[in-house]
Amino acid sequence: MRRLLLIMNLLSVLLICLVLTFAGSAFAETTNKALWVPNVSPDSTVQLGGLCISETYAMSIKPGDWVTIKLPSFTELNKMTFYFPEQGKAITVTFYKDNYSVGSATYNYGEEALLIGGTTASSEIRLQAINKQSVTLKVCAVPAWPTTKTFRTYIHFDEVYIKPVAPGELESSDIKVTLDAPSTSGFSSGSVTVGRLLTFGGSTITADSPTNITEDGGKIADITLKEEVAGALKKNDADFLQKNTVKLVLSPGFSWDNVTLIPLGGFSKDSVAFAVHTERDGRSALYLKINNESSGSPGQLVIKASIKVDEPLTTSRDVKVTYGGTNPGVGGERIAEVTVAKYLVPGLTVTAKSALDVVAGRSNQQIGSFTIAEGMPGDLPQGRLISLTLPEGAKWNQVPQVSLEAGSGVLEFRGTRDEGRTVTFVVKAASSERAVFCFKNATVDLALGAPEELTVTVKGPGVSSTVTVAHVQAPVAVSAAGSTVRIGVQEQPVGTITIQENLVGALRTRDAAGNRAVLKLTLPSGVRFARIPTVKVTAGDLELDATGIKLDDNDRTLVIPVKLSSATPVEKQAGEQVGSTLAVEDILLTVERAVPEGDITLEVSGSALSETEDLFSPSLNKLTCVLARCITPAPEEIKRKVVFTVGSTRYQVGSEEREMDVAPYIKEGRIYAPVRYLAYAVGLTEERIFWNSEDFTVTLLTGKRVVQFKVGQRGYVLQGIYVPMDAAPEIVNGRVMVPYRYLAQALGFQVSWDPVKQAIIIQ
Incomplete structure (x- = not known):
């Protein structure tokens, strides 16, 4: 009998393993697909089609999963963009000869860069660029279980150099991205076609450097259309707006104005004509009428044009032209996209690049970076000032470093005012081009009462804007069970006070002078502790100096010395980790007759909680919670009918x-x-x-x-x-x-x- 039970148990375990194995293989996968597939030519820098990687079932991808994304050997990555719709973030990666950059940070090939997440985010995704053909996407953290959210990212190959290659050197004209992941990974392996290499019979467009335009419109960059072989663009003069179309479509909000065509190569003077037509989606399109196909050599067409702005726009943006059509020499509705102009709006724009997590009551904490961008050249004239002001409860420690991301202007640090809350910069030299300045690597000192969202108020010529640079977390969370007390009554019991560290080591052992750090719980005037309450640690490894716990300030303040800071995190629900928790119990309050009705607010402060006590006023360096509500006893009821x-x-x-x-x-x-x-x-x-x-x-x-x-x-x-x-x-x-x-x-x-x-x- 015992042997039979053992066999049955083993069979059950095997069955469970089989179920889990099949479940894992059935659900642990992603769908990899191309967003569009352009035709491209050799020896050119092009934009390949986008790639979408989406999780088929939620929670298939787990921490530690990775996938390598590799382009063919005849390509070289110059720039690519990862867009994560769940976080609403687009991250640009630029590739150089010996290294690569993510945002403003530079990494050697083989080093990892953070794309999404951080210490407190629910998702963390990292990138490891191997070389100019290969990158690895790594998942380090995912949303807590259970969740219905699925992983999804759009990868745009913005700038890819296609090396010179002969038709006989290729097995296929398809340009395929190879995705390689371990069998245990939630990512699926495979290949996706993101472009087609036309070594014959196709055409594409390129553009010169974008021009700057305003609401008055203006000239755009010259566009060059190139055939790969003579006769690639087929004659379409019969109905060139409907059949065998060749068109260049502008971004929404802009319309073609004056257009001049300059035929070169195999195109003769009257080979190509044009007409401007409005598409069904309202966009302005330049349709090319091929009267005569090119002969002798591939045709080229230089398009010189100016455009109009349909309505004045409130934000700056790129003006793009999309090349496509149904003509055999084009091969698709979206073959190439080039930027031909930048629409500029006067005025300065302040934009956050990152917002970091910081802790209240701490000093020298790094905050995120932000940019100040000119809408048009000259928005920052020489000699004008820019001020950066922090809110109450925050002061600059290290002044932001200023780097130039575009243009040629110069900003110089001038000084500090408002007791360290404001720093100023002066424009030493104006920019002849649109300038973009990045402010980075700054640190701040924070009071306990610093706001939850730390902002910088930027003031300058024509701008007064606020940008979020950090998310502030209190070192501890203070709560009280709540009670009602009466005026003029002694030794009234109130509920337990709970103090939970939001992070390990939040309560310090020593202050700046090396003395024993203390936590202080202070009652309002007219209310005092009737005796020393019971103080104990209920979770974690924080240690208190029980012999030093005392009442001070006429019994209004409970002083709690910290003997040893916490070092081990405590797990909470959904995998959240916090520090230790202490409870203050057996609290008896004496309320004097002069105390007004209303909330009795407890103030929590002390050197154990804040290392910036000397930098801020006591009103800013404290946390508060409502301990009890005070009510006045009503007079004896009047006996009446x-x-x-x-x-x-x-x-x-x-x-x-x-x-x-x-x-x-x-x-x-x-x-x-x-x-x-x-x-x-x-x-x-x-x-x-x-x-x-x-x-x-x-x-x-x-x-x-x-x-x-x-x-x-x-x-x-x-x-x-x-x-x-x-x-x-x-x-x-x-x-x-x-x-x-x-x-x-x-x-x-x-x-x-x-x-x-x-x-x-x-x-």
């Missing part, structure tokens, strides 16, 4: 007759009366009645109890205990009406009903 009458807006309190703006009524056997006037009648003042318009609750405070009613809810809360009712409060003419019997009972009063007088009597 109150009478409300159904249908009447007059009611009687003792011998006094009063007026209200809504009358009691009977509904479904219950008598409803306005809660506010009922409260007034039994002696509650305006300060004892709280209306919350967001959740439609009304709260009444007496000397002995707290009562809460909610509109639409068949029940009320008395001293934190839910008491059911058979009817629900409702709003009539702007007043909350409640079944009077439940309200009177909740407040501790006797109620009776006079059916003859239709009167409610409360005593």
Whole structure:
């Protein structure tokens, strides 16, 4: 029997392994496809078709998966772009002889570069360029399980040099990208055609350097159309707008204006004509009419043109021309795309390049980089100033380094003001071309009260803009269980205070002078600790100096020395890692009579929490949380008789007759009366009645109890205990009406009903 059970268990394990194996092979894959396939020619720098890699099923790709993307040996990568739609980021990679760059950072071949993610991001993707034909995409982190999000990236081969190659040297005219991944990877191996090499019979276009234009339009770069062989572009004079088309389509928002064609090579003077036509999508297209095919040698056509701007645009952009058509000598609707102009808008533009994660209360922390770009040359005239200002709670430590990404201008650091919050630069030399300046490698000092999104306000000629450069995380999270205390009462218990490190080692052991670092919990004026609470570490390896825990500042401040900082992360839900957690329990508060009603706010500060105490005012170097709510005991209720009458807006309190703006009524056997006037009648003042318009609750405070009613809810809360009712409060003419019997009972009063007088009597 025991042997049979063992065999059955082994079979079960084998079955599970088989299921997992087949599941992994069925689902662990990507779909690799080309976005478009252009025709290209040898000995030219071209844009190949785009490549899309998309995960078929969520969570197929896992940390450690990689895929190598390789172009043929007769190509050389100059520039490519990775676009990740989930993150909304496009990253450009530029290839050089001995190294490559990602953004502004340069790497040797074989070194890894970060494309997406970082220390706190849910996804992390890295790139390793091997050479000018081969790169490897590596997945280091993925969104937490479970998720329905799938991996997807678009890869654009923006600039690829096609080496000279003869037809006999190729097995196929297809230019294929090879994708190679291990069998255990979530990526699929295979090849995708991203271009076709036309060693005969095709055509393409190139363009000179882009010109600059404004809302007035203007001349664009000269475009050169080249045939690969004579006669490649077939005659289409019969209906050149419909059949055997050859067209050059402008970017949206622009239209062809003056056009001149200069035929060269095998094209004679009247071989090619043109017409401007508006496409169905509204874009302006230049259609070429081939009257006579080229002969003797391949034809060339130089297109000189100016364009118009359909409407003034508010942002700068590239103006592009897409070459395509159905003519056999073209071969597709989108064969090549060239940039012919840059549309410029006057004024400076401030753009974030990166935003890093930083910690509040820390010094010398690196922030992200950003650019200031001229819309047009001369937007930054010589002698003008640019100021960069941080918000309250932040100061510059290392001034940003300035590098020139475009143009020829010069910026020079001038000085610091506003107690270190603002740095200024002066334009030493204006640029004759549109200038783009990058500000990078800056560090800042942060107070505990620094804003969650750290921004830089840029002011200069015609610009006042804000850009986010860092995401600020508090070193600890402080929360309190919440309680209610009363004025003039001693030794009142309140709930536990929990302090959780958001990162390992958040609480320091030593301050800048080498002294024991302490954590301070400070109560507001008029409130003090009745005794030293219990302080203990509930998670992690943080150690406190229990012998040094004391009360200070007339018992308003609890001082907690840190003996040893945490070193080991603690796992939370969904794989999140934090530092240690400490709890402050058995808290008793004494509240003096001068304390106002409202929240009792606890301030958390100290050298264990902040290393920038000497740089900022105490009001900025603290964290806060609401520890309790303070209420004033109501005076003894006045013994009196109150009478409300159904249908009447007059009611009687003792011998006094009063007026209200809504009358009691009977509904479904219950008598409803306005809660506010009922409260007034039994002696509650305006300060004892709280209306919350967001959740439609009304709260009444007496000397002995707290009562809460909610509109639409068949029940009320008395001293934190839910008491059911058979009817629900409702709003009539702007007043909350409640079944009077439940309200009177909740407040501790006797109620009776006079059916003859239709009167409610409360005593």
